[in-house]
Amino acid sequence: MGYKPQLYILILCISIVFSARTDAQQNKPMVLQTTLHGQTFSLSPTTCVTNKNDETCQMDLHIVLEDSSIKENVCIFLSGTSLGCWFSQTMPEFISVKLLRAQQLVIKEENGKTLFSQTLFIKYIEPIKKRRRINNPWSIF
Amino acid sequence: MQALATRIKYVLLLLIVNASLPVFACENPKNCRDNEYVENNSWEFGVAIGAGVRTNPLSGGDDIPLVLIPDIAWYGDNAYFDNGELGYQWVQSNDFALETFIEINRERAFFSFWHPENIFVNSNFIEGSFPASPQDDRQNILSSTPITVENVAKRRWAVDAGIRAHKYFDHTEFNVALFYDVSGTYDGGHLEANYYYRWQIPKWAFSVNTRVTWKSESLIDYYYGVSLMDTNSFDLLYSGESTVNVGLYAKASRTINENWQWLIMASTEWLGDGMTDSPIVVESEINTVFVGLAYRF
Incomplete structure (x- = not known):
């Protein structure tokens, strides 16, 4: 019967670890840093905040290619639309983007090789207004 | 009296079953595809x-096949359109709502559903013809028996204006609605009282309700009364009386993905004596059943 306290402590520890992992998954980082193909990228912010649903959200993205040894130009695409191409050393520090919904930002070399990909999210300050329907859906009679 | 007792038993059974059902709230209404909330505008x-x-209780009336069922609604801040009902909500709070509205009265749908005028629902109403050619219609009618929807004088579509009040609880709703003919068709009204119970389990949404409807004497007389305009047999003459119908309605939907869902609906409406006493009415209930796939755009 002596094992019971240890068992409780073990369960408690596992619970704490799992709850911490869940919390970490729920909060998206405001600054994203990742290493791909030997290059380190940092991107911030990853979430754009606007007032109302259906309103375009504009933000300045801070993109940094650290310790870059990329020889080719890099191009930035937002949901497949090119935002421009630059030599990695001369890439502007801030790039303005407009979002209407969550969109994918992709950085590629000119030869098409994907270096980095990240979803940009949108959040609304005003919640979407909803109304209770007066009649049941599909009510025909 | 026995029929009424049976109806009351069904209603009580529904209430008992509802009370014993497990309740699962939809945590995120946006993700509940078949819930009762819609985005404004x-x-x-x-x-x-x-x-x-949908069975047709009228003599010679075609049952109404249900193959395609639309669901069309628009809700502004106060105004709304919901499956043929156009209205304005004066009060909307979490536990109470009040609105006024207009809609087409559906009583006429049982008369010659497959006739072209039933598709273009307003044609008779706009023309204001009852009957379109009285002399001709009467000649045709007088020579034909037994009485069916095919040989009675035309009934026109009507437009009702109404007022409805809702009282909401967690998973139940009571509402009462008063309708009055504003098209001068039957010069009467009807009153409805509904009790709804809605609940959800993962992927499934259920709704059951019972409805008690009172229909005025003038409504019954216009649609189900039999006069010399309809028959030459004095035995068949019928002067309509106000009546009370009781209905049970059930719906279940199962989410398949964001757009598709299974939809199952069934209902029974027991007709009151005021309707069943009419020689035009040959069935004492209206049954509806539908099973299908629903797509939401």
């Missing part, structure tokens, strides 16, 4: 494709 379009039928 946006259209809800849906179409259900399947197989079903």
Whole structure:
């Protein structure tokens, strides 16, 4: 019967670890840093905040290619639309983007090789207004 | 009296079953595809494709096949359109709502459903013809027996204006609605009282309700009364009386993905004596069943 306290402590520890992992998954980082193909990228912010649903959200993205040894130009695409191409050393520090919904930002070399990909999210300050329907859906009679 | 007792038993059974059902709230209404909430200022379009039928209680009346069922709604801040009902909500709070509205009265749908005028619902109403050619109609009618929807004088579509009050609880709703003919067709009204119970389990949404409807004497007389305009047999003459119908309605939907869902609906409406005493009415209940796939755009 002596094992019971240890068992409780073990369960408690596992619970704490799992709850911490869940919390970490729920909060998206405001600054994203990742290493791909030997290059380190940092991107911030990853979430754009606007007032109302259906309103375009504009933000300045801070993109940094650290310790870059990329020889080719890099191009930035937002949901497949090119935002421009630059030599990695001369890439502007801030790039303005407009979002209407969550969109994918992709950085590629000119030869098409994907270096980095990240979803940009949108959040609304005003919640979407909803109304209770007066009649049941599909009510025909 | 026995029929009324049976109806009351069904209603009590429904209430008992409801009270014993497990309750699962939809945590995120946006993700509950078939819930009763809609985004303001946006259209809800849906179409259900399947197989079903609504029985027709009238003599010679065609059952109404249910193959495609649309679901069309738009809700502004106060105004709304919901499956043929156009209205304005004066009060909307979490536990109470009040609105006024107009809609087409559906009583006429049982008369010659497959006739072209039933598709172009307003044609008779706009023309104001009752009957279109009285002399001709009467000649045709007088020479034909037994009485069916095919040989009675035309009934026109009517437009009702109404007022409805809702009282909401967690999973139940009571509402009472008063309708009055504003098209001068039957010069009467009807009153409805509904009790709804809605609940959800993962992927499934259920709704059951019972409805008690009172229909005025003038409504019954106009649609189900039999006069010399309809028959030459004095034995068949019938002067309509106000009546009370009781109905049970059930719906279940199962989410398949964001747009598709299974839809199952069934209902029974027991007709009151004021209707069943009419020689035009040969069935004492109206049954509806539908099973299909629904797509929401």
